[in-house]
Amino acid sequence: MSVDxxxxxxxxxxxxxxxxxxxxxxxxxxxPLMSGSNAISGITVVGALICARAGESWLAQGxxxxxxxxxxxxxxxxxxxxDRMLAAxxxxxx
Amino acid sequence: MDYLxxxxxxxxxxxxxxxxxxxxxxxxxxxxxVGMLLAIVTTLAIxxxxxxxxxxxxxxxxxxxxxxxxxxxxxxxxxxxxxxxNGLGGAASALVAIDFILESDVAKKAGVxxxxxxxxxxxxxxxxxxxxxxxxxxxxxxxxxxxxxxxNHPLKGMQRHGLHALLGVLIVxxxxxxxxxxxxxxxxxxxxxxxxxxxxxxxxxxxPIGGADMPVVISLLNSYSGLAGAASGFxxxxxxxxxxxALVGTSGIILSLIMCKAMNRSLGSxxxxxxxxxxxxxxxxxxxxxxxxxGPEEVAMLLDGAQSVIFVPGYGLAVAQAQHxxxxxxxxLQKRGATVRYAIHPVAGRMPGHMNVLLAESDVPYDQLWExxxxxxxxxxxxxxxxxxxxxxxxxxxxxxxxxxxxMPILDVDQARTVVVVKRSLAPGYAGIKNPLFEAENCMxxxxxxxxxxxxxxxxxxxxx
Numbered sequence: 001m002s003v004d005x006x007x008x009x010x011x012x013x014x015x016x017x018x019x020x021x022x023x024x025x026x027x028x029x030x031x032p033l034m035s036g037s038n039a040i041s042g043i044t045v046v047g048a049l050i051c052a053r054a055g056e057s058w059l060a061q062g063x064x065x066x067x068x069x070x071x072x073x074x075x076x077x078x079x080x081x082x083d084r085m086l087a088a089x090x091x092x093x094x
Numbered sequence: 095m096d097y098l099x100x101x102x103x104x105x106x107x108x109x110x111x112x113x114x115x116x117x118x119x120x121x122x123x124x125x126x127x128v129g130m131l132l133a134i135v136t137t138l139a140i141x142x143x144x145x146x147x148x149x150x151x152x153x154x155x156x157x158x159x160x161x162x163x164x165x166x167x168x169x170x171x172x173x174x175x176x177x178x179x180n181g182l183g184g185a186a187s188a189l190v191a192i193d194f195i196l197e198s199d200v201a202k203k204a205g206v207x208x209x210x211x212x213x214x215x216x217x218x219x220x221x222x223x224x225x226x227x228x229x230x231x232x233x234x235x236x237x238x239x240x241x242x243x244x245x246n247h248p249l250k251g252m253q254r255h256g257l258h259a260l261l262g263v264l265i266v267x268x269x270x271x272x273x274x275x276x277x278x279x280x281x282x283x284x285x286x287x288x289x290x291x292x293x294x295x296x297x298x299x300x301x302p303i304g305g306a307d308m309p310v311v312i313s314l315l316n317s318y319s320g321l322a323g324a325a326s327g328f329x330x331x332x333x334x335x336x337x338x339x340a341l342v343g344t345s346g347i348i349l350s351l352i353m354c355k356a357m358n359r360s361l362g363s364x365x366x367x368x369x370x371x372x373x374x375x376x377x378x379x380x381x382x383x384x385x386x387x388x389g390p391e392e393v394a395m396l397l398d399g400a401q402s403v404i405f406v407p408g409y410g411l412a413v414a415q416a417q418h419x420x421x422x423x424x425x426x427l428q429k430r431g432a433t434v435r436y437a438i439h440p441v442a443g444r445m446p447g448h449m450n451v452l453l454a455e456s457d458v459p460y461d462q463l464w465e466x467x468x469x470x471x472x473x474x475x476x477x478x479x480x481x482x483x484x485x486x487x488x489x490x491x492x493x494x495x496x497x498x499x500x501x502m503p504i505l506d507v508d509q510a511r512t513v514v515v516v517k518r519s520l521a522p523g524y525a526g527i528k529n530p531l532f533e534a535e536n537c538m539x540x541x542x543x544x545x546x547x548x549x550x551x552x553x554x555x556x557x558x559x
Contacts, residue, residue: 004214007336011324014337018344021107022352025114027440027465028450030353031309033113035176036123037346038316039130040106041183043338044323046133047190048152050330052143055197061145063193065152071186072156073163077179079127080164081172086120088169088454 032085039078045071098136099334105129106338110345133334169455170412173445174240177233177312180319184229187322188289191222191329195272195285207276218328220269223285224292225322231296233315239300240308242413247302254302261295299365307364309445310353314361317346356440357502381528382520388538390550393480393514396538397551398558400477402433404469406505407453410483410517412443414544417456420482423552424458430555435462437469437479437505439487470506479510483544485523488515490530499527513537516547 025033048067054060106129112122134153143149167175195208208216239245249257265288272284303311320342327335354361397403405420424434436453443449453463473479481488492502507513508531515537522528531537540547 003331004212007214007328007331007333010333011328011336011340014324014340015344017107018341018346019348021110021341022114022345022348025349025352026116026447027356028438028447029114029116029119030349030356030446031173031176031448031451032119032123033110034313034316034346034349034445035172036113036126037110037320037342037349038176038180038183040110040126040338041180041316041319041323041342041346042186043106043130043133043335043342044183044187044190044319044326045130045156046137047323047326047330047332047335048186049134049137049143049149050141050332051190051193052145052149052152053141054193056144057197060193060197061148063189063196065148067186067189067193068149068152069156069159070182070189072153073160074179074183074186075130076157076160077163078160078176079123079130080161081167081175081179082123083120084164084169085172085451086123088451089116089119 028089032082032089035078035082035085039075039082042071042075042078045075047071095136095140098132102129102133102136103334103337105132106341110341133338168415169417169452170415171241172451173309173312173448174237177237177240177308177315180312180316181230181233181237183319184226184233184315184322186226187319187326188223188226188230188292190326191219191226192285192289194329195219195281205276208273208281210276214328215331216273218325220265220272220288222322222325222329223288224265224269225318225325227289227292228296228299229315229319229322231293232300233312233319235297235300236308236311236315239303240312245301247298254298258295258298261291261298264291265295303364307357307359309441310350310357310359310361310364312445313346313350313353314365317343317350320344320346353441353446356446382532385520385532385539386537388514388540390540390542390547390554392538393540393551394554394558396478396512396514397427397432397555398430400427400432402476402478403427403435404464404473404476404479404507404510405434405436406439406442406479406481406484406488406507407436407449408439408442408482408484408487409523411544412448412452412483414483414546416482416545416548417452417458419545419548419552421453421456421458423548423555424462426552426555432477435464435469435472437466437473437507438463439466439484439505440503442484442487466503466505473506473509476510477512479507479513481507481513481515481517482548483517485517485529486527488529488531489523489527491527507531508534508536511536514540516540516542516544518543 052064109122109126112118268288324339488507492499492504
């Protein structure tokens with residue numbers, strides 16, 4: 001099995017898992033769930049960090065810097081906004 | 095070390111699953127935060143960067159801005175903020191692919207093209223740039239639209255589809271050029287062109303879609319940013335990115351479908367941008383024959399004798415930020431002996447579930463929030479139903495067999511003894527149609543901004559004692 005085949009294989013399996021992962025979500029959790037998975041999509045920060053090795057040129061390092069900043073905002077802002085939404089629910093339970 | 099990536103992935107799966115249930119949602123988000131931290135630390139440990147300065151500065155600046163955004167965002171603005179954050183994620187993925195290709199051997203050595211290397215790399219590079227850029231520009235259009243900015247597509251009908259098709263053809267052409275070119279100039283030029291055209295396409299695709307459908311659009315773009323992440327994982331050969339991106343991508347599609355179902359819309363009609371487009375607002379106030387208009391005093395008098403009151407909060411309440419005043423009025427009525435509840439339509443607010451967040455933040459007790467299916471049978475035993483800034487979700491026209499909103503689930507407020515509708519004007523909602531409720535004999539219209547009206551009613555109710 002080639003590496004190409006393996007990574008396409010895991011992509012397909014992970015996609016199927018994603019389809020099955022969510023089936024019933026209470027309406028009040030739609031927005032937090034979207035916000036939470038938005039934060040997870042900031043995983044591309046890992047790509048941006050790896051990409052900081054792509055080249056030594058000004059341009060390469062500059063682009064890596066911008067990519068890291070964008071992705072980190074996505075991650076940190078996304079998780080904090082989600083936490084705020086969920087904190088609002090917490091208070092009213094008791 | 096690589097196994098830590100596997101652990102991070104499992105934490106993300108667990109986290110997403112946790113977010114789908116009320117009992118576990120808070121914990122779920124924590125779990126996924128830990129997964130993210132683990133993924134970042136592991137990456138830094140495995141791949142030491144060329145310049146720690148660039149990486150650390152990037153992380154610090156990004157964290158600072160992220161915290162600032164999260165702390166300063168008002169609860170009513172959260173939906174558009176999620177859109178904007180999502181756009182940045184898309185931008186990051188696109189940049190990774192651009193950086194990768196411009197710095198690869200392909201761009202630097204003459205006579206070698208992307209196609210000569212790994213085929214998967216070659217194909218995923220233009221795809222990452224396309225999806226990442228569409229996510230970036232599309233998300234920002236959604237951000238501005240949810241914020242209330244009006245934007246119109248320059249073209250209509252077939253011309254519009256024609257332009258989009260033309261851009262699509264250009265994107266395919268530039269992608270082939272990028273993949274097959276073996277010169278530095280060819281690779282750079284095609285990459286830049288591909289980036290620009292993809293960005294323009296993102297704007298044009300989202301602009302015709304109406305504000306009411308933006309929640310679904312943001313959810314869908316969120317799914318795209320996951321796919322962009324997965325595609326960038328193919329570019330740099332990271333199984334972590336591929337798996338997590340695919341997870342977010344496909345679960346986002348399912349969430350979009352669930353949202354569409356709650357709004358009685360099909361994904362196709364949302365994307366084509368029919369209903370709710372800024373151009374769809376056609377009918378005006380002249381269509382209403384007899385409506386009964388009332389001021390805060392009359393509403394207060396009505397509430398004086400009411401034993402049971404149901405509030406129906408909608409988009410207008412969120413926009414006017416009247417969630418605190420509505421609770422003040424509810425508390426006041428409760429002290430006077432009335433039963434007070436809130437009827438929450440699945441898509442009330444600016445996004446499904448948004449109204450729950452807003453009201454929860456104003457300390458509205460959990461047991462007063464009733465979902466549509468649980469409360470609909472009770473309207474007929476209710477003295478006063480107060481609709482605050484909602485329109486389509488209480489439109490009885492939805493019960494008819496035909497029409498743009500036929501079959502959409504609605505709150506049966508018209509069955510209450512008296513209905514008070516707080517609304518700035520008789521302008522139609524996003525569906526762009528007339529609401530027969532406003533002409534009903536048991537309906538009183540209060541033509542004021544939600545906050546103003548409720549403040550007025552609070553004052554008058556207090557004056558009753």
